[in-house]
Amino acid sequence: MPHGFRGPRHAPDREVPYHRPMSTPPSASNSTPRGNLACVGLGMTLGSHLTPLARSHIEQADVVFAALAHGAAEMWLQRMHPDVRSLQPYYREGKSRLKTYREWVDLMMTEVRAGKRVCAVFYGHPCIFAWSPRTAVEMARAEGFEAHLEPGISAEDCLYADLGIDPGRFGCQHLEASQLLFYERRIDPTGYLVLWQVALVGDWSLTRFETGPAYRQVLVDVLSADYPLDHEVIVYRAPTLPIEKPRVRRLALRDLPAATLTGEDTVVLPPATPLQPNLAVRKRLEALDKEQAFA
Numbered sequence: 001m002p003h004g005f006r007g008p009r010h011a012p013d014r015e016v017p018y019h020r021p022m023s024t025p026p027s028a029s030n031s032t033p034r035g036n037l038a039c040v041g042l043g044m045t046l047g048s049h050l051t052p053l054a055r056s057h058i059e060q061a062d063v064v065f066a067a068l069a070h071g072a073a074e075m076w077l078q079r080m081h082p083d084v085r086s087l088q089p090y091y092r093e094g095k096s097r098l099k100t101y102r103e104w105v106d107l108m109m110t111e112v113r114a115g116k117r118v119c120a121v122f123y124g125h126p127c128i129f130a131w132s133p134r135t136a137v138e139m140a141r142a143e144g145f146e147a148h149l150e151p152g153i154s155a156e157d158c159l160y161a162d163l164g165i166d167p168g169r170f171g172c173q174h175l176e177a178s179q180l181l182f183y184e185r186r187i188d189p190t191g192y193l194v195l196w197q198v199a200l201v202g203d204w205s206l207t208r209f210e211t212g213p214a215y216r217q218v219l220v221d222v223l224s225a226d227y228p229l230d231h232e233v234i235v236y237r238a239p240t241l242p243i244e245k246p247r248v249r250r251l252a253l254r255d256l257p258a259a260t261l262t263g264e265d266t267v268v269l270p271p272a273t274p275l276q277p278n279l280a281v282r283k284r285l286e287a288l289d290k291e292q293a294f295a
């Protein structure tokens with residue numbers, strides 16, 4: 001990420017930690033206003049991850065907003081559409097990211113309400129650790145506009161491919177690193193643990209773009225309840241430019257505070273303990289099999 005270019009950060013809804021389902025899209029009717037909204041993912045790697053459907057939303061829009069991790073990606077987008085408006089300038093050091101993201105939603109909704117076809121492009125997947133696309137789509141639907149979320153290739157997808165991880169093998173827990181510190185969470189060390197936004201772990205204010213070693217030490221202390229300090233952690237960065245390669249660093253958990261971390265790094269902890277057979281449930285299933293003659 002070039003200096004000064006901020007990739008969108010997740011602003012966890014700290015007050016509402018439970019699941020709140022989205023409303024279903026309203027069906028189109030004659031009374032539906034013409035304005036509409038599509039929030040699409042650009043994928044991670046410039047030029048190679050954009051899906052044909054996402055591209056078509058971009059090309060057919062009247063206005064395109066861009067919240068991308070790289071200036072080059074914005075320039076590439078400008079070749080697809082003459083009116084690309086960067087959301088980058090709304091970030092400011094010391095300003096709450098939640099305020100920035102609310103401003104983004106306002107910008108999108110102002111154009112939708114004015115009857116425009118609006119497309120907002122986010123790097124990666126627009127629903128993965130991203131607050132404004134989901135919020136804007138929810139708001140647009142609540143006001144009777146058609147709104148759509150179009151998936152993109154996320155850092156999560158790249159991570160599975162580049163690290164050779166199948167989340168179905170041992171299971172895989174994804175957590176925003178700060179949430180692990182702010183709340184009582186139950187880690188399952190028999191599966192993978194993926195920690196997002198570790199560079200700014202422990203920032204309750206939502207105003208900082210990085211915290212530092214002392215905050216990461218708190219994270220390590222929390223993790224040490226479930227992992228030995230010499231357990232391997234993988235610091236992973238997916239390529240954002242086609243000339244780049246995935247960056248994979250392996251280090252001991254105890255060394256995480258001293259490691260150099262950027263806003264683009266995701267941290268993976270491989271399983272630390274073997275799966276334990278659930279003998280009681282196996283016995284119950286065995287009895288069922290016998291009963292139903294599958295034994």
Ligand SMILES: C[S@@+](CC[C@H](N)C(=O)[O-])C[C@H]1O[C@@H](n2cnc3c(N)ncnc32)[C@H](O)[C@@H]1O
Binds near residue numbers: 153
């Ligand atoms: C706000 S989230 C955005 C995620 C994005 N929506 C996606 O689908 O991947 C930002 C976090 O994504 C992860 N991330 C962003 N860029 C990355 C990259 N190039 N490689 C690996 N992880 C990345 C980091 O954990 C970062 O703190």
